[in-house]
Amino acid sequence: MKKILGITILTLVLFAGRPAMAQTGADLKNKTPEQRAQFQTEMMTSKLKLNTDQQTKVQAINLKYAQKMEPIIKGDAGRLQKFKQAKALLKDKDNELKAVFTADQFKQYQDFEAEMREKMKEKMGS
Template identity: 50%
Template sequence: MKLFKIAALFICCLMLSVMYVHAQDLGNSTPEERAAMQTEWLKTKLSLSSEQETKVNEINLKYAREMDPVLKGSGGKLAKLKKAKAINDKKEAEYKTVFSSEQFATYQKLKSDMKDQMKAKMKERKNG
């Protein structure tokens, strides 16, 4: 059960990384592409100002580059999950300094909704 929770969290983190790009393979995308996708998604969903957009893009690029070896690495799944979670936690801490309290609450809600959707899909696959 603990592994399932960690896997669900990891999936949620990755979903933020590849939002609305179904055809693109995560392992083959560049950190710059992933950062641009994340920034565009956040800009749209949170109505970021141009100043916020610039800062968020810098944050996304920084952590997409840090996440790249994890995504492309050959380590064990659990080790990758732990590294990805740690990276995502640092990124979210930086988001909190850029977003307004309302924007951060909306971001948390969006993240929670995506997590719920992923759980439902995983359950559907398991039962289907």
């Protein structure tokens, strides 16, 4: 159950593209915040076709929130508490990303996140 929680939180944290699915939650949990931020930025750049200026800003945002997420991922808090903390951080992160993305890019980002949440629900249900 703890592994599922870790994977769920990482899925919420990461904006992972289809190639990223090969990496497991455990693999990503063992990465540094810098590695996770770089991975997220690469996936967003590819999926959303970010320009150079956007990439720089998105990298900074991803790093900021990967660092803030680190104690949640590694912490001993209960599942519900971790989920609430992660959800609050992600809401703030989304607001910052919205200021960087075009309206179309932000819609694509939201659509992909919704798709990933559904896939996670299916995995947890089976």
